[in-house]
Amino acid sequence: MKRKFILIFYFIFLTNQLSFSQLSDWKDILTFSYFQNRGYFLLQRICDEAGGRLAGSFENEKALKILIEEGLKDNLKIRFEEFNFPGWVRGSDSVILVKPFFKFFRFVALGFNTISNTIEAPVVFANFGYEDDYKGIDVKGKIVLVTQERPKNREELLRYEAIEIASEKGAKAILFMNDKPGGLVLAGVGNFQGNPNPIPAFSITYEDGQLLKRLLIRNIEPIIKVKSNSYCIETNSKNAILTIPGKTSKKIVVGGHFDSWDISQGGVDNGVGIAVLYEIARNLSRFKNNYYTIEIVWFNAEELGLWGSKRYVEKHKDEVVLMVNLDMPGDPTGFNIMGFNSLDSITRAIVNSLDGFNLKDGIVNRPWTNSDHMYFMFEGIPSITPLGWMEEYMYHHYHDFGDTFDKVNKKYISNSSGIISLLVYELANSKVNFPRLSRNDVIELLKKNGLENRLRKQKEWKFD
Numbered sequence: 001m002k003r004k005f006i007l008i009f010y011f012i013f014l015t016n017q018l019s020f021s022q023l024s025d026w027k028d029i030l031t032f033s034y035f036q037n038r039g040y041f042l043l044q045r046i047c048d049e050a051g052g053r054l055a056g057s058f059e060n061e062k063a064l065k066i067l068i069e070e071g072l073k074d075n076l077k078i079r080f081e082e083f084n085f086p087g088w089v090r091g092s093d094s095v096i097l098v099k100p101f102f103k104f105f106r107f108v109a110l111g112f113n114t115i116s117n118t119i120e121a122p123v124v125f126a127n128f129g130y131e132d133d134y135k136g137i138d139v140k141g142k143i144v145l146v147t148q149e150r151p152k153n154r155e156e157l158l159r160y161e162a163i164e165i166a167s168e169k170g171a172k173a174i175l176f177m178n179d180k181p182g183g184l185v186l187a188g189v190g191n192f193q194g195n196p197n198p199i200p201a202f203s204i205t206y207e208d209g210q211l212l213k214r215l216l217i218r219n220i221e222p223i224i225k226v227k228s229n230s231y232c233i234e235t236n237s238k239n240a241i242l243t244i245p246g247k248t249s250k251k252i253v254v255g256g257h258f259d260s261w262d263i264s265q266g267g268v269d270n271g272v273g274i275a276v277l278y279e280i281a282r283n284l285s286r287f288k289n290n291y292y293t294i295e296i297v298w299f300n301a302e303e304l305g306l307w308g309s310k311r312y313v314e315k316h317k318d319e320v321v322l323m324v325n326l327d328m329p330g331d332p333t334g335f336n337i338m339g340f341n342s343l344d345s346i347t348r349a350i351v352n353s354l355d356g357f358n359l360k361d362g363i364v365n366r367p368w369t370n371s372d373h374m375y376f377m378f379e380g381i382p383s384i385t386p387l388g389w390m391e392e393y394m395y396h397h398y399h400d401f402g403d404t405f406d407k408v409n410k411k412y413i414s415n416s417s418g419i420i421s422l423l424v425y426e427l428a429n430s431k432v433n434f435p436r437l438s439r440n441d442v443i444e445l446l447k448k449n450g451l452e453n454r455l456r457k458q459k460e461w462k463f464d
């Protein structure tokens with residue numbers, strides 16, 4: 001009796017927002033991923049059989065093959081779209097302390113380092129690495145150590161800028177000491193254009209950085225030997241695409257990056273995105289009568305500078321009405337509509353209708369950059385990202401060796417794929433004309449949200 005009553009109540013509650021046909025589709029979509037989570041299994045195969053997925057690498061290609069293979073088992077005809085980009089190959093680099101004792105440092109070379117001679121030089125500490133941090137310090141021919149800690153009340157200093165400054169001052173190499181203890185490193189690119197870094201740049205651990213600092217304070221000069229064998233290369237990669245045709249060829253793109261840093265398995269960044277996209281593909285490809293065409297895209301080469309999404313936008317921007325980006329989706333807590341107010345009412349209706357999912361962050365309206373939605377946003381294409389929650393241990397190893405499959409939470413993938421599939425289904429059948437922002441509106445949006453300065457620093461401000 002009690003159960004029946006609850007069901008009737010639930011039914012009446014939902015029908016306040018929905019028609020009957022939608023209700024049965026909603027129930028179907030929401031429960032689909034809980035019976036079989038193929039995305040989780042796909043991700044396990046990718047992580048454990050292919051390894052880290054640096055764009056353009058053998059491992060990345062192998063992972064793409066696994067995606068196609070698993071897709072065929074689920075009748076998903078995933079295809080590739082190839083693109084060229086300025087790639088990078090990691091060589092067997094070294095960062096070794098040779099004085100006052102011998103120690104192989106734990107480190108990671110930053111993307112776009114190139115082949116160097118063996119550099120053996122004393123270390124100097126230049127604080128955060130700002131221009132004025134070099135006052136009174138002679139770094140010519142030396143190796144500069146800077147901290148990744150960020151001082152309050154000072155403008156952000158990107159690693160790219162710190163490398164440029166150190167190089168101009170005559171340093172031979174630069175070491176970025178991590179701001180978090182625990183043997184962590186922070187992989188990343190040395191610049192966003194794919195240009196060779198002017199000097200070799202490495203991320204080292206907080207602990208090794210502290211050791212160097214203590215020695216310097218006591219006037220014991222540490223000597224370090226570095227060698228870079230990594231190199232830049234013009235190369236190709238592939239976006240993987242699944243199209244679910246709708247009544248109109250205008251597309252809603254649901255994307256996330258496929259590549260990862262190679263030092264880990266990219267289990268969370270962005271393995272969970274790969275898995276959720278796969279579950280959305282399985283879920284929504286069962287619906288053949290959507291109004292908008294849905295295109296699921298696993299973008300490549302995001303970590304090396306958003307190349308896959310950039311090339312996709314160059315080619316397809318006229319076909320796309322809306323973009324949903326999944327970068328490290330967690331347990332859903334709401335949606336960020338990124339300053340595109342036209343998305344407010346539809347997303348709010350979804351959040352309000354899903355009381356039991358506790359989407360407690362609701363709708364947030366705060367644009368951000370440096371993931372695959374960025375170039376869509378620059379074109380004024382409405383973009384949305386889900387908000388999600390993860391336990392600290394899941395993102396603790398962000399861009400570090402420890403971002404592995406064991407950090408992935410299967411249930412969060414199910415939760416995410418249910419909620420985001422529902423969002424996409426609603427968007428694809430809403431027949432709402434998602435208006436693009438004009439160029440001037442985009443400029444205003446970026447300026448208003450304090451994004452102009454950072455984009456200029458990255459040399460990615462496209463609006464002059």
Ligand SMILES: [Zn+2]
Pocket residue numbers: 257269270327328
């Ligand atoms: Zn990512």
